[in-house]
Amino acid sequence: MNQPLAPGATIGIVGGGQLGRMLAMAAARLGYHTVVLEPDKACPAAEVVGHHIVASYDDGRALEQLAKLSDVVTYEFENVPVMAARSLADRVPLHPSAEALEAAQDRLSEKIFLNTIGIPTAPFVSVDNEGDLAQGLVRFGGNGVLKTRRLGYDGKGQRVFRQARPGDAGGVVAAMGAVPLILEGLVAFEREISIIAARGLDGTLAAYDPAENIHRNGILFQSTVPAAITDETADAAREAAYAILSALDYIGVIGVEFFVLPDGSLLVNEIAPRVHNSGHWTEAACAISQFEQHIRAIAGLPLGSTARHSDCTMENLIGSDQDRAPALLAEADLMLQLYGKAEARPGRKMGHFTRIRPRGDQIG
Structure with missing residues (x-):
């Protein structure tokens, strides 16, 4: 793909969860059609995509159909079978690549890869x-x-x-x-942060400001920007993300999670070859969200600005938390995103919201 995708082109998405849904919404804003491959008939993305192929991710006929309908294909989660990704890549441009997907699927291989390119881990x-x-x-x-x-x-x-x-x-x-x-x-870290970065078809790199994350029961609860870190630590996170993107010849958005040690140095916890939960805040606090940035990258368009116009805190709505929606919508300076999932189960992400505030204001 030497030229940017023209409006009216079709982007294929493997996976129809909330990330696929938000990618499809971002694609529509840029004039693109979308088709999703997802076995769940009632998946969140089904409500917003133009076409839904209901089949397993390794269904050969479904993969062939997806490739025929798409001008470029991406994926919303890292557990796509690598053989399916390679099959798609033989027929249509696939971003990020099957190699990037494979590097992130196995925690052992991932850490060996990171250490090999000079990035420390636990x-x-x-x-x-x-x-x-x-x-x-x-x-x-x-x-x-x-x-x-x-x-x-x-x-x-x-x-x-x-x-x-x-x-x-x-x-x-x-x-x-x-x-x-x-x-x-186990690592004696002071806080957890993550950075959302992107690499375009022309090799251009861009990164959003790091977010400080709080997890509960192993699930991301809250992301706050700016993180309580020094400029030097933020720069180191950005450079680590760029090194990973370049080493993988990566196209698209990536999420990189870090442990911040007491001296401000970093260990990479894991990488996610996709848009990331801890980057949802970009919808409300930046002109260009992580979802639009990913669509821009895989479509061969210029990457957008990662500048942040507001400080913010993003919080996930887990299970019955979505019942808070009416009260949240009564708040000023709050953006709510519900995923359209039919059943609220304990531990299931049902949506998120982001409160924005002027830059430099203290969290009250």
Whole structure:
């Protein structure tokens, strides 16, 4: 794709969750049609896309149909089967690439990749059996987080060890499904931040200001901008994101999560090859949201400004929290986004809101 997509072109999206929904809305604003591949007939994106292919992500015929209907394809989550991504890439431009997707799907491979390009992470060991886990616990002084290497998100597929002994490893690997695991050493960090960055087809790089994140029960609860970090730490986060984008020859928006250590230095926690929950604040506090930025990047358009006109706090609405919508809408300087999900379940993200305030104002 040497020329930017013209208005009226079609963007394919693999995955029809809330991120796919918001990507489709951003695409429509720029004059593009959208088609989504998603097995759930009632997915959030179904209400806003032009065409919905109801099929599994690895359905060969569905992938062929998606490729035929699309001028470019992207995805909204990182657990798309890599073989499906490669199949699409053989037929139509795919951004981000299948290689970028694969790098982020396995936590062990991801950390090895990051360390290889000079970006530090928490210490880690691969765990395939109880002996590996016992040795890892000894290495990390009995403290660590055991995670599935694939498919875990929002705190799922994790177990925390504190002051554990080697004998405490008994039965744990089997209880977690006897799948490949990774044990990460616990890090004494001061706060968690993330940065949303983008790389265009022409190699242009852009990044939004880092957000400071608070998690509850493994799920992002709140993101605040600006983060309580120094300019030097913010610059380091930006440069790390740029290094990752360049090393992957990446096209589109990426989310990079960091631990901030007491001395202001950073460890990368994980990368997400897509628009990211902690970047939802950009809808309300920037002229160009992360969703429009992603569409611009994959369509070959110039990247937009990442300047922030307001300070803000974004908060997720989990489960029955969406019942707060009428009261929230009565507030001034608040932007609400509901995802159109039919059933509110505990732990399920149903929407989010962002409160904006003049830059430099203290949070009340």
